[in-house]
Amino acid sequence: MHRARWRPIRAEAPLLSTCLLSACLLAASLLSGPVSAQPAGEGLSPTLANIKATHTVRIGYRESSPPFSFLDHSNRPIGYSLELCDAIVEEIGTEVDDANLKVDYVKVTSDDRIPAVVDKKIDLECGSTTANAERGKQVAFSPLMFVAGxxxxxxxxxxxxxxxxxxxxxxxxxxxxxxxxxxxxxxxxxxxxxxxxxxxxxxxxxxxxxxxxxxxxxxxxxxxxxxxxxxxxxxxxxxxxxxxxYDPYGIMYRKGEPQMKDVVERAFRRLASNRDIVPLYNKWFVARLPTGEKLNVALSPQLEEAFKALDDSPGGSN
CATH class of the missing domain: 3.40.190.10 (Periplasmic binding protein-like II)
Known part of the structure; x- marks a missing residue:
């Protein structure tokens, strides 16, 4: 029966073939329409697309790297690096059009933090990580956030x-x-x-x-x-x-994603242009920490210049 029903269509000359082709193209366009229009990560880099799909940013933290990333008395991750990552998460929310992103905290160590980024177990590593050329072969880094040695x-x-x-x-x-x-x-x-x-x-x-x-x-x-x-x-x-x-610190994330790089750098520029980054530094290095201790480590001239350069960069307030 099926063969009998299809024979007349094949018997019709070019007009029906053209109609069939048009119908197929129309069907294809209808099927592809929702995919390109849906907010499931179309046009986003892999990391951002996954964040949009899961509504979650996975942040790698350290348990004992005060004042960058450590645990408070309630065993909650806190620190300077984590607050910088909060600003990045906010910028990611703007980029993926989701103002209510959740944060999933994942404990990392010095030894497993780079594999955690590379293997997509975390999206941002918010600790006390030196940004150098060797590591730059595997991962990407934010603008300078501290200088140590x-x-x-x-x-x-x-x-x-x-x-x-x-x-x-x-x-x-x-x-x-x-x-x-x-x-x-x-x-x-x-x-x-x-x-x-x-x-x-x-x-x-x-x-x-x-x-x-x-x-x-x-x-x-x-x-x-x-x-x-x-x-x-x-x-x-x-x-x-x-x-x-010489150890310049940065927030670590996956390399090869220009869109993610732009988001991270925008977050830093926003902190600099809003004059928020120096008070943030002072909160963790000069004032008394939430856990009671006080470091009294003033902002170094080198880091001050780096923050100023962020404000003077394209997109900054000048």
Missing amino acids: TKLMVPKASGVTQVADLKGKTVVVTKGTTNEQAMHNVDAKQKLGLNIVTAPDHEQSYQMLVDGKADAFATDDILLYGLIARHKSQDKFRVTGDYLS
């Missing part, structure tokens, strides 16, 4: 004032950090014979020093000050030595 935390009674004083001794570093590489570099260069050991995160590294399992803890100076303040151990430990590395 590797220094040493040692017991206050220790005679150590510089890295050379640690010859033949044990230094703990946090696994997966630029500080780990910096210590291996200085060890090789100065032939110190250091015993360089690693811990999973800054809190565990600090604890190794407390327990006497290491003679020094090497990481970014601001993180050392933050840990000392958090543990109220100013009478036990001090930060010493010359800078052993």
